[in-house]
Every structure is written in structure tokens, then in C-alpha cells.
Amino acid sequence: MPSVMLRHNDKGELLFYVAKKDLEEVISSVETDTSDTWGGTVELSDGSKYYVDPISPRPDFPVTLRFKRG
Numbered sequence: 001m002p003s004v005m006l007r008h009n010d011k012g013e014l015l016f017y018v019a020k021k022d023l024e025e026v027i028s029s030v031e032t033d034t035s036d037t038w039g040g041t042v043e044l045s046d047g048s049k050y051y052v053d054p055i056s057p058r059p060d061f062p063v064t065l066r067f068k069r070g
Contacts, residue, residue, distance in 0.1 A: 003064055004066070006063050013027070031054075036056055036058065038054065038055050038056075
């Protein structure tokens with residue numbers, strides 16, 4: 001379960017960054033993305049998927065979370 005930093009870039013896109021793998025990709029979709037809850041299956045722009053248990057209330061970004069490979 002890698003620790004992942006989530007932050008917005010200059011374009012307002014949400015970035016997914018794993019330091020140990022030097023992986024940085026734009027998040028293309030999130031299973032649950034409402035004002036109350038955020039999380040579930042996250043798909044990156046390269047097609048890979050990760051999972052985080054839904055978080056309520058929605059976190060403020062930047063934030064570091066533990067994800068599972070999906």
C-alpha cells in the first residue's frame with residue numbers, strides 16, 4: 001500500500017504522486033467525488049487503477065493517503 005500525495009496542478013487537475021516509484025499522473029476518474037465523500041477506485045491517465053476507502057468528509061488537498069493497487 002503506497003503512500004500517495006494528492007494535489008492540484010496549475011491547470012486544476014488532481015495529481016497522484018508516489019515518491020518511491022517516482023510516479024506522477026493526472027487522476028482521470030474517481031468512483032465517488034462529492035462534497036461529502038471522496039474515494040473508492042481511482043483511475044489514472046495511464047490507465048492504472050488504485051483504491052482508497054471512501055473518506056467523509058471530502059479531504060482538503062494537498063493530502064497524503066494510503067492506496068491499494070486496484
